Amino acid sequence: MTYKQDNIIIFKDNSEKEIEKFAGIGSYATSNIKGIGGIYKHTYKDFIVREVTKEGEILRIRDISTKSHFSGELDDDFTEFNLVKINKEPFKAFNLIASALKVPISHITYSGLKDRCSISVQKVAVKGNHIEKLNNLKLRDIFINNISPSRKSIKLGSNKGNHFTVIIRNIDNDIDVEKRNLKVFDMLSNNGFLNYYGLQRFGTFRPNSHIVAKHILLNEHENVFNELVLNTYSSESIQSQLVRNKLRQDGDMEWAYANFPNGLNYERMMIHHLKDHEKDFKGSVQKIPSYLIKLLFSSFQSYFFNKMLTLRIKKGISPFEPANGDVIVILDDDKGSLTSIKYIYGGKYDVFLKEAIRLNRAYIVIPLVGYDTKMDEYPLMNKFFEEVLKEEKIDSLIFKCELFRQYEFKGAHRAMVIKLSDAKILEVSKDDIFQDKQKVKIEFSLPKGSYATMVLRELMK
Template identity: 30%
Template structure:
């Protein structure tokens, strides 16, 4: 039987099972920002380093054009906040800012960010003590997701249970054999406020008042007491004007303040209140719900004892490119070809996939589609709902995602009761999915913050 998670947060975001059945080593991550280092890996294999690891800067040849590529190191800042800070300080629209992927907020991270409409002379050496610019170069195009392979993680897990140290090799060996589930990790949904998917579900269902209520008035236990009091005040009184006075200023509570400002003058205008948020954030809410549905379906597949790194008749696979990343070439696997397909998977040339559902999703007959359809039925969601009529720009067609990935373990070092691990994952994958298998925390909302 697959090992079920005992953590409420895991179940809340759809990660119901582990793929490994070894004991967890417990422990805590992110006790310091330096315990969790994320460095972007470019498609050519070059690493975009932080100042901590001492790796050389990548060699990037600039080209004349309207963009500037900056290598940015940030500490304890999420991607949306980074975009808002750069927009304000450089005097450009957030739409003129582009990056290859989101990075962990509670971490030290490095990545390339491109900005249109500025020159290198406009770029300061830092944007405050938590955002440094390590280098900058002019370029003729934006930096996009296709420019990166993935990320290299340098992570320290403190206070592990030394009596269970043999579980480290057990977990790693099973992950190599069974594949690491490509769950969307905690940071996709939030640790202190794990509700981005809840807001997204309300948007999909057209429940805009409920979406606003979840954003403003639902207090979570891990939030600061003062913020919980303000949220409870909103839930109790609906006094948006007073709540705007009470809500702290600053980037962290920018979404709440933007929505409260609109509701202060138009208390029932929930759609336009949401529209006051950056489009990127609204899309993130909807995609978080899409991610939650994927997690549920992947959990169900694991729970049924079906493989995630091997194809079954009726599954779909994606061919992998020369970098080992999924292409758009999707193949439906029938009985006659399943053995050849699995040979391709073993050779690292293909991978089983599942749907990231949207209004254009088509379900071919097969075990994965059956699971996904069951998940949608339980959620009371129809594919047509992913056309968001009141906010059309939030509509999503749907796509695919690999069911598993094989992590590249670079180094594992155990010193006393601290585990130091360095590994790489292709873009779109979460380090916490691997750490979760190692630690098997019963309180990830505490152990991962």
């Protein structure tokens, strides 16, 4: 149960399940199988993310660098490297690298963002020749290897996927972990799991990115400040709650700027502006970096995706079988990516479409609504979209606003269900941290854009 009291959002027991509901995540693909319980990400070492390149190579955390040089004959405009970061927020890592190389952060390109609480490795490119500087770069919890010249930047979403190695801890000893996990792995590999956007999209402890985005899109500048800076969530740290509550009570921007933790850097940007420009909420919103605006708008789209998927299942419509009015998109032969070829289920091609889905050559999709999305082209999901709009008290015109156009949120679609691959139980053993408990070490691969946490919630419940 979640409720609001005096600008405080309170989650029952601050459980992840309650926080997930706040972000629209409300159903399971394996509701008939009991979970194993436990916790993940107790330490960053328990969560390892390795990017899978478009060629299918799983990057290694430890890699041997070979010295490369820019060629005068080739059109080498970029330097490519493997970035290994340890328990580091991705944009903080990119900012540190950009500062060390003395380039704007816009010169750094990557295929996706990796979890903060993890050990991760991914391909990154930076504009220009930075081989020597990168070879000598020394930054805390950031390691760089496999440096080479490249003719091009790295496009967002250009990787094939990610490979995860995860330890789940604090599991009761009387649970047959291997038996339950194998059942879940079997179902998720054959039928698939619900391709929700995970809490990382919304904020793990303050899951309000979509709410901030809504206020930005509606030009409600003071509400943006209130939601981003003042409103508190029971799931965030006590220190954060205290400073937010004090600022809400006395409005002292000077005190707030001096006392808000450095980690709350976006809040501090807005506070700093209001400290010098009283009540200029519009100006404070303009201090939010464009990359964060894009993430906020993405979370707004993601929230509607999650809500539509949950609503579909609550109405008893299977996510694993196409229903009349579903949109089915054919996959690219080479990359396995969604193409622009789509069909509406409920016609003469139904037999072929069902077979294509079975063979992993097509997906049932839900729209990521943008300014160019025509919802009447998604007959079934349009009904759920209208219900979500009504529930959220939002006009559909919000998706047609100028800001969505300015930031190029044209619209797209996303697979409703994704099948797990390469899933294995590596080890079940005594937990070395929690007394009289057991732990399990697992690994699996996911295509780009899918969240490991959505697999873990199916296992743990």
